[in-house]
Amino acid sequence: MQAEKNYYEILKVDVNATEEQIRKAYRLLVREHHPDVSKHPAAAEIFRDIQEAYEVLGDPEQRRVYDRLRESQGLDKSSALSLHATVSHKYLLTGVEEQALYVLLDLAPASDLPTSRLPLNLCLVLDRSTSMQGMRLQQVKEGTRQIIDRLNPEDALSLVVFSDRAEVLLPGQRNIDKAMAKSIASTIQPSGGTEMLQGLVAGLQELERNRTKDSVNHLILLTDGQTYGDEAECLEKAEWAGRHQISLTTMGIGSDWNENLLDQMASVSGGTSVYIDSPRKVVDVFKETIRNLSTVVARELTMTINPASGVTLKEIFQVTPYIHHLEVRANKVVLGPLGSGHDKALLMEFRVAQETNPGQKRLARLTVDGDVPGQSNRRSWEWVEIFAEFVPKLEGNLEIPPTIITALGKLAIFKMQEKAMIDLENGRISAATQRLETMATRLLNLGETELARAALLEAGRLARTGDLSAEGRKKIRYGTRSLSILPKEIHGD
Template identity: 70%
Template sequence: MITDSLTTQNNSPGDTSPLSLRTIISHNTLKSGVQEQACYVLLDISPNRDLPTSRLPLNLCLVLDKSTSMQGLRLQQVKEATHQIIDYLQPNDTFSLVVFSDRAEVLLPGQKNIDKPLAKSVVSTTQPSGGTEMLQGLLAGLKEIQGNRSDDSVNHMILLTDGQTYGDEDDCLAQAEWAGRSQVSISTMGIGADWNEDLLDAMANASGGVSTYIDFPRKIVDAFKATITELSTIVAREIILTVTPSEGLTLQEAFQITPHIRRLDISGSKAILGPLGNTGRKTIVMEFRIKTIPESGVKRLARFTVEGDVPTQAKQQSWAWTEVKATISSDAEVPPSIPPVIITTLGKLAIFKMQEKAMEDLEKGNIIAATSRLETMATRLLNLGETELARAALLEAGRLSRTGNLSAEGKKKIRYGTRSLSILPKEIQHD
């Protein structure tokens, strides 16, 4: 069952929400008298087609690792990528640049309409030195962003590193959580294999940003370009989802599956989903467990409310809601009819969760179980046509069985590769 978007109106006639919601439920009909049943709901969030697409001003800070390990091609490509970011800026954008190693240095304090040739020359003079203390750079970058934010600015940090930060991981995560509460999203980027993907993932998720794995230095420019392009499409600076299950229903788990897969932490029935672009969408899949339903009839299962901070619609409501219902039947022969997009989604999600379980097994020292999961993953990935990722999983399974460890590079390839198994927008629209 596909439910068209429901947009509520405020007190001004004709004003509608800037957000469009659609839901797909796995089961139109549920059986009464069953002790417990599972039901899946796909929620698709996109900007309303009538929403103005004028570009919001950016308040962007780059926080870049310049430690000794960045020397050579890595730092060269970072400089080139930063030059391209500077070229992309418009006069009303605010730009700041922080570099860090053992300490942080603000090379370019935040300002609008920057002198681009001068800014590029400052970037070009950066030299590698020292170790990696990420917290210092993070604090300096957040200070620049906070000091230059405006009512309609998109506040964002690109944080790039190639190494482990030591002793300040908890403080880094706490600052990222604060950033998320303050509508500052953080794109974390790791180059090579020697960085903490758990930390960078957690920081990005906490702030509503995205974590990116860059395996080769020459991909740095593309990663920066993709980020600045996405920032330029943002129409809603923050999307917050509230899930309200009906009595007898429990939300077991939730995942965002577009533009990439990530597990959602729905604390107090709320989840921060980050910014939304005018050509993008966020799709969430949720698993509900339903206790015994004694009576037949139509039952509301859950209500979903989505709030968005949309600066161009300041005088209109910035939220929308929808709900899902199912028919409760006593007919024991009711056949399940699950939409293909739900089946596809759960299949890809199963591979992502298998990767999570394999890493958990490895941490517990259960090498045999972790190896088996990776081998099963490889088979399923081949069935999806994901040959390169399947090969990586199979190679790491062999390495794990021989040595008891995964390579740092292989672990990241599997983690970030399975995250990219998101469903396509057309799969949702045409279901």
């Protein structure tokens, strides 16, 4: 008896089915799926599951034990999450030393999950150093006012500014006086240097004071400069935030800020980093961020990867809503919050060791777990198993699904950008230049003309001067990261 298997689904009967209904369903399925009759490659496995399900559900005492076991583990509830896996190869060869298998996993809220808005616990941590004066600070103030206008009475807001030191202008509170809050934001004046850590610490303290069991806890950090000497501590605080259900959106405006640091801080907290190349875009970025936060239905998602013996995970990338490398620690990956209408897609590369015996084999189980506030009648986790059929010879239509080909193509461009930057850091100017030129060609093939032009311009600059411009480096990095796999490409709509 395996509680995680849904025997009712296997026999295609309702949980309240009578003994006679179970018997009839079993007989129909046996006739359809018996290995002597069925041509399905997994007929033997399906038949075993049918037999196992009937042995339990056909015995009233075993059925009662099974039902109680599933109830105690929450397995009788439907999941708040939806997982759909697409594999690159349904068939693998026996006797081959090692084979690659790609898995594209689409993660979304369940289609019937209610989408009531969760209360926000939001802190804005804004750089007010001297370099922010003028249009940058004006637009940041306007963006802040736009966020304030979009808050509900149950939302909490705090406002922190930093330069050489941090100052809490608006302590965290709910049902804020919006006119007062906007007036406070308008008083921000530029001065001093950039010491990010102090602002980050003050912001996290405000969020801790205002968290509730159902709140979406989020910190928006915006800067236009380099923080000096406190990078390691900033990253440690971001990791702490991720462990305490606080995600970060890190925003860099202009070209003189540390994209590696902001990227890492966002990633370890389950958030995202944003490149703002013009002050005119600040307001739109702020509005988009608050819109996304308002759709969150699940928090602190993590995925556990359990590969079978002989199977190893080589790497994993998120490919929607944007591309970035995911770090695996103790078989777990931090995925952050999930919003309604904002699916996540993950692309994994597995390496499968030699298999001598033909037949179907389970290669991995992927389990996504999180916190879904206000949905006590739903499971907060879901899992999917990855299978492949080992055969001595490949026959028939064995094309790789177009969704995986598309994902791999865009991911290859993103990786090419990363390798070009590594070549540059190690003094391999010619190799970096060649990668940028090749990348530009591939971008043109995708119709990404503006990004292709930027790559070609930087390739020329690199060949002439031996370096990239700070602006060009960021434009290429964040531009290739935005080559996400659209939901319609995932679902094949």
